[in-house]
Amino acid sequence: xxxxxxxxxxxxxxxxxxxxxxxxxxxxxxxxxxxxxxxxxxxxxxxxxxxxxxxxxxxxxxxxxxxxxxxxxxxxxxxxxxxxxxxxxxxxxxxxxxxxxxxxxxxxxxxxxxxxxxxxxxxxxxxxxxxxxxxxxxxxxxxxxxxxxxxxxxxxxxxxxxxxxxxxxxxxxxxxxxxxxxxxxxxxxxxxxxxxxxxxxxxxxxxxxxxxxxxxxxxxxxxxxxxxxxxxxxxxxxxxxxxxxxxxxxxxxxxxxxxxxxxxxxxxxxxxxxxxxxxxxxxxxxxxxxxxxxxxxxxxxxxxxxxxxxxxxxxxxxxxxxxxxxxxxxxxxxxxxxxxxxxxxxxxxxxxxxxxxxxxxxxxxxxxxxxxxxxxxxxxxxxxxxxxxxxxxxx
Numbered sequence: 001x002x003x004x005x006x007x008x009x010x011x012x013x014x015x016x017x018x019x020x021x022x023x024x025x026x027x028x029x030x031x032x033x034x035x036x037x038x039x040x041x042x043x044x045x046x047x048x049x050x051x052x053x054x055x056x057x058x059x060x061x062x063x064x065x066x067x068x069x070x071x072x073x074x075x076x077x078x079x080x081x082x083x084x085x086x087x088x089x090x091x092x093x094x095x096x097x098x099x100x101x102x103x104x105x106x107x108x109x110x111x112x113x114x115x116x117x118x119x120x121x122x123x124x125x126x127x128x129x130x131x132x133x134x135x136x137x138x139x140x141x142x143x144x145x146x147x148x149x150x151x152x153x154x155x156x157x158x159x160x161x162x163x164x165x166x167x168x169x170x171x172x173x174x175x176x177x178x179x180x181x182x183x184x185x186x187x188x189x190x191x192x193x194x195x196x197x198x199x200x201x202x203x204x205x206x207x208x209x210x211x212x213x214x215x216x217x218x219x220x221x222x223x224x225x226x227x228x229x230x231x232x233x234x235x236x237x238x239x240x241x242x243x244x245x246x247x248x249x250x251x252x253x254x255x256x257x258x259x260x261x262x263x264x265x266x267x268x269x270x271x272x273x274x275x276x277x278x279x280x281x282x283x284x285x286x287x288x289x290x291x292x293x294x295x296x297x298x299x300x301x302x303x304x305x306x307x308x309x310x311x312x313x314x315x316x317x318x319x320x321x322x323x324x325x326x327x328x329x330x331x332x333x334x335x336x337x338x339x340x341x342x343x344x345x346x347x348x349x350x351x352x353x354x355x356x357x358x359x360x361x362x363x364x365x366x367x368x369x370x371x372x373x374x375x376x377x378x379x380x381x382x383x384x385x386x387x388x389x390x391x392x393x394x395x
Contacts (some may be wrong), residue, residue: 003028005061008036026068028056038064040071044080051082098183100143100174101136107177114272118245123170130155130167140175141184145191156198165194208333209325211341218392220323229311230319232290233301237316237331239283239385241338241356243270244331248310250300255279255287260378275357278378280385338384345387347380348373355380 003022011020013034019027029037038053053059053067071081104127112120134151135143148171155164172189179187209217218238224231237247246264254263262277269275279287287300296302303309316331335356342352351373 003061008056008061011036022061022065022068024068024072026053026064028064038067040068040081042071042075042081044075044082049080049082051085098139098141099137100140101132103140103178103183104132104136104174106181107174110177111173116245116267116270116272126163126167127170130163131171140178143188145188148188149192149197152192152198161198161200164198168192168194207328207330208336209329211337214337214341214388215391215394217323217325217329218388222392224319224323226319226322227304228293229290229295229301230315232286232293233311233316234319235286236283236290237334238388239280239286240277240381241335242275242277243335243357244313244316245270246275247331248301248313248315251298252300253298255300257284257287260284269357271357273357276374276377277355278374278381280382282385282389283381341387342380342384345383347383348376351377351380 003020008020008028011028011030013030013032015032017029017031019029019039021027025041027039027041029039031037036056038056038059040051040053042049042051051071053064056064059067074081074084108120108124108127112123115123131151134154135147138147148168151171152164152168155167168189172187175184175187175189178184221231221234221238224234233247237244240247240262242264246268249268250262250264254265256263257279260279262279262283264275264277266272266274290300296306299310301311303311313331320326320329320331339352339356343349354372355377
């Protein structure tokens, strides 16, 4: 008698396990605890063997019978169903280990140590949001240029052209890593040039004022009635024109009042090389004002929540909004203003670029360039602070 669902459901557990047969080697083993296990018994090379097929009702009667047909076909081809299943599991496991997502995460672990924590985390988030959902489970060696193209076009379709370009660049780095570790034979990203497949994007510069509006901005900063630490942060960024992230992450251990230098370590710099900011008298005065607030013994600009974190990137931006500069000025804008005015005043382009930490850095030159031309740069920073005082006071 063949099994039916009704008969299986009616089967009750006994003190000892017992079997119900469906014929042709397929049986259902009823355990004393009530679980019901499918078994397939067969002979291979003259030996009787047994293969577990799963439990009922997860594996239905219909599914168990279909598996029996598959196993019988394998036996007709001279293939042991048990060995075949082990091989399939190995292939699936190998495919998972060499999936694009798995290799990408290996690459990220290798790559992230030379980047800031924030940048590394952002790159991984973008992969998880934009790339893994489409090609993450594909074996990396099987991914084609068309697979990549479909992925980046999907990103572009929501209007994120710049993110699509960065995704393609990141994928290219992952494939180079895979090729270098013998996990893929070639890099399909090399076949795709962004300009050929993506719409051109309009480059948007950071909002910044014209230099003629700078005096009024400096006066408004002096009169800012928000948190004093925010006012001092705006003063210091105007005097040093560092990047916003470099400013808010400043630590007291980086400040050397005696040598009149702010030494920013490589791990906090975008270019991943140490950077020296010469401090003018006006910058020293701002630092002393910050110290008087006794806001934090480690961070110059701690979060108001006192949670060990720095103030938000948006703190300076919102302060500028409050002063009437919405969409007209950002923290980054101080860098552009300083660069323009210092070039107009005849300071050496090389000195300005070094002070902006724009200069290309490589592993050999990084530790050399950050201290290059310190004396003329210090004079330039003193002159810059004096210039800000003059224009602020209408002279």
